[in-house]
Amino acid sequence: MNALPKTVDVLIVGGGSAGCVMAHRLSADPRRRVLLVEAGIDTPPGRVPAEILDSYPMPLFHGDTYIWPGLDAAVTRDSRGRMRRRAYEQGRVMGGSSSINVQAANRGLPRDYEAWAALGAEGWAWDDVLPYFRRLETDLDCGGPLHGHDGPLPIRRILEPAWPPFAHAVARAFDATGLPRRVDQNGEFEDGIFPPAFSNRDDARVSAAAAYLDVGTRARPNLTIAAGLEVRSLVMDGRRATGAVLRRGDGSEQQVRAASVVLCAGALQSPVLLLRAGIGPGDALSACGIPVRLDRSGVGENLRDHPALTMAQVLPRPLRLPETFRRASLLALRYSSGHPEGCASDMYLTASARAGWHALGGRLALYFLWVNQPHSVGRLRLDPANPSGPPDIDLGLLSDRRDLERLASGIRLLSDLVVSPTLNPRSDDLFPANYSPLIRRLSAVSPRNRRLTGLLAPVFDAPAMLRAPLLRAVLGGHAWATVLQDDGALDDFVRDNVFGVWHASGTCRMGRADDPGAVVDPGGRVIGTDNLSVADASVMPRLPSANTNVPTLMIAEKIAERMMVEMG
Numbered sequence: 001m002n003a004l005p006k007t008v009d010v011l012i013v014g015g016g017s018a019g020c021v022m023a024h025r026l027s028a029d030p031r032r033r034v035l036l037v038e039a040g041i042d043t044p045p046g047r048v049p050a051e052i053l054d055s056y057p058m059p060l061f062h063g064d065t066y067i068w069p070g071l072d073a074a075v076t077r078d079s080r081g082r083m084r085r086r087a088y089e090q091g092r093v094m095g096g097s098s099s100i101n102v103q104a105a106n107r108g109l110p111r112d113y114e115a116w117a118a119l120g121a122e123g124w125a126w127d128d129v130l131p132y133f134r135r136l137e138t139d140l141d142c143g144g145p146l147h148g149h150d151g152p153l154p155i156r157r158i159l160e161p162a163w164p165p166f167a168h169a170v171a172r173a174f175d176a177t178g179l180p181r182r183v184d185q186n187g188e189f190e191d192g193i194f195p196p197a198f199s200n201r202d203d204a205r206v207s208a209a210a211a212y213l214d215v216g217t218r219a220r221p222n223l224t225i226a227a228g229l230e231v232r233s234l235v236m237d238g239r240r241a242t243g244a245v246l247r248r249g250d251g252s253e254q255q256v257r258a259a260s261v262v263l264c265a266g267a268l269q270s271p272v273l274l275l276r277a278g279i280g281p282g283d284a285l286s287a288c289g290i291p292v293r294l295d296r297s298g299v300g301e302n303l304r305d306h307p308a309l310t311m312a313q314v315l316p317r318p319l320r321l322p323e324t325f326r327r328a329s330l331l332a333l334r335y336s337s338g339h340p341e342g343c344a345s346d347m348y349l350t351a352s353a354r355a356g357w358h359a360l361g362g363r364l365a366l367y368f369l370w371v372n373q374p375h376s377v378g379r380l381r382l383d384p385a386n387p388s389g390p391p392d393i394d395l396g397l398l399s400d401r402r403d404l405e406r407l408a409s410g411i412r413l414l415s416d417l418v419v420s421p422t423l424n425p426r427s428d429d430l431f432p433a434n435y436s437p438l439i440r441r442l443s444a445v446s447p448r449n450r451r452l453t454g455l456l457a458p459v460f461d462a463p464a465m466l467r468a469p470l471l472r473a474v475l476g477g478h479a480w481a482t483v484l485q486d487d488g489a490l491d492d493f494v495r496d497n498v499f500g501v502w503h504a505s506g507t508c509r510m511g512r513a514d515d516p517g518a519v520v521d522p523g524g525r526v527i528g529t530d531n532l533s534v535a536d537a538s539v540m541p542r543l544p545s546a547n548t549n550v551p552t553l554m555i556a557e558k559i560a561e562r563m564m565v566e567m568g
């Protein structure tokens with residue numbers, strides 16, 4: 001790291017998906033002094049930890065090295081009316097969540113961005129955002145006018161000729177939907193069965209840090225990359241951001257001055273920094289003893305994630321993936337629920353041939369089912385008892401009943417599809433894979449867990465009659481088939497097991513400057529401030545029908561261009 005400058009032209013807070021794009025684009029002009037501050041460790045080219053490079057990502061979720069500490073969230077009320085809480089993982093490392101995520105590289109559908117524009121994000125309709133989707137990628141499989149060929153992020157798929165037996169079995173099972181097999185989920189916008197696109201080259205993850213903070217970018221003398229430093233607060237002069245207070249690991253603090261500040265701290269941290277600076281709902285700020293600088297009711301509201309259920313299924317030996325085949329997420333199904341208040345392509349299902357890095361996980365398939373167009377909304381606030389501590393997060397995942405109904409019918413469909421002769425015909429071998437504290441502990445990579453799971457794994461090789469009672473115990477004594485037949489039991493099951501897919505977004509929603517609920521205008525400027533912007537997943541007005549990394553990169557590309565034009 002170069003010495004920390006005292007004054008810069010642009011301070012970028014957070015070196016995640018969006019922050020890496022910003023640093024790369026804004027420092028392209030050598031006259032502009034740019035400082036990128038990231039709380040986690042740096043991952044420079046040639047020194048990226050092997051577990052980050054791995055195409056199989058799950059071990060990263062369960063360690064604590066690259067995860068923001070202390071973040072947990074209220075999920076929804078369970079079947080007994082108690083609020084369920086769970087840890088909510090977010091990346092804290094250069095590249096942010098793109099360094100720990102599942103690498104899915106999905107743009108969403110044109111209608112998602114038409115909806116953004118209709119909600120007041122003028123200039124963000126599909127034709128407006130497509131050039132930025134093209135700019136950010138090099139698609140290694142698909143061409144034509146929808147795709148980019150020289151962008152920083154390589155995107156690829158595991159196509160049918162390279163499929164292992166599991167992928168063929170899933171595709172045959174999914175064929176029962178009658179939907180066609182397709183190749184390009186980023187260029188074919190109808191329902192279908194797809195090989196999921198992912199951000200990866202030569203079987204190695206390409207995070208936003210790897211893509212955008214390459215050797216050439218890092219050599220720019222006008223760019224300082226400071227890792228292991230947390231921005232504790234913004235320094236404001238009236239409605240102008242003049243810099244920030246940075247804290248090192250040893251607790252010492254330093255101030256940096258900036259002509260312009262852009263928040264790229266993610267949907268669970270960017271609103272926190274605004275709130276601590278007195279920008280947010282007046283009542284909530286007063287309750288925390290924070291003087292109100294700018295009363296903006298939308299800060300921390302509109303928190304969205306895709307409500308999801310995760311199921312595991314015992315895999316027959318011939319369908320298990322060899323440990324050397326690292327990419328395990330092999331098929332995706334985009335389909336329409338048919339719910340009277342749903343819309344086309346409102347559901348998504350992925351199939352992975354491995355449920356964990358260890359011997360148990362290697363014997364299980366993992367299915368993620370989520371509502372691709374959810375209605376439920378949550379919110380984030382500061383904790384009045386400890387405003388400088390972790391935020392109070394309520395995901396509100398089933399706050400809208402339509403999401404529960406679509407998950408319930410979706411899990412029936414999932415079950416119909418995968419409890420099949422091509423995969424495994426026993427309904428007792430399908431069970432919920434929620435990450436209980438025990439499973440989380442067992443999933444931390446360690447020689448002890450390797451030994452322990454090695455001892456437990458033969459359960460899955462035992463005759464079905466022996467393993468069925470054990471798996472039934474996971475379902476609270478019920479057989480899966482009886483849960484599916486009982487509407488009430490199925491609703492309870494959804495309430496007790498729903499979680500998100502880490503697509504937190506929307507907490508600094510973009511909208512018209514005269515929209516009292518909007519936080520940033522369509523240029524990403526915090527409404528009512530002079531030189532403060534947000535350019536990450538927080539600004540999404542609604543979730544796209546997709547994972548959120550590539551849409552976040554697109555957002556950062558577009559707002560970076562606006563800033564470059566304005567700064568001259």
Ligand SMILES: Cc1cc2nc3c(=O)[nH]c(=O)nc-3n(C[C@H](O)[C@H](O)[C@H](O)COP(=O)(O)OP(=O)(O)OC[C@H]3O[C@@H](n4cnc5c(N)ncnc54)[C@H](O)[C@@H]3O)c2cc1C
Nearest residue numbers: 014016017018039096097101102103104231266537547549
């Ligand atoms: C476990 C997991 C799996 C996911 N899987 C997928 C997937 O497969 N495909 C997909 O498209 N999306 C996936 N996502 C979501 C996607 O990765 C995120 O939506 C996207 O990375 C968000 O980008 P961002 O820039 O908004 O935030 P982030 O990438 O999270 O970056 C925020 C950065 O800011 C830093 N930061 C925060 N506060 C401060 C501060 N005060 N001072 C200094 N630094 C700070 C953080 O350490 C972090 O590095 C996943 C996310 C997670 C967590």
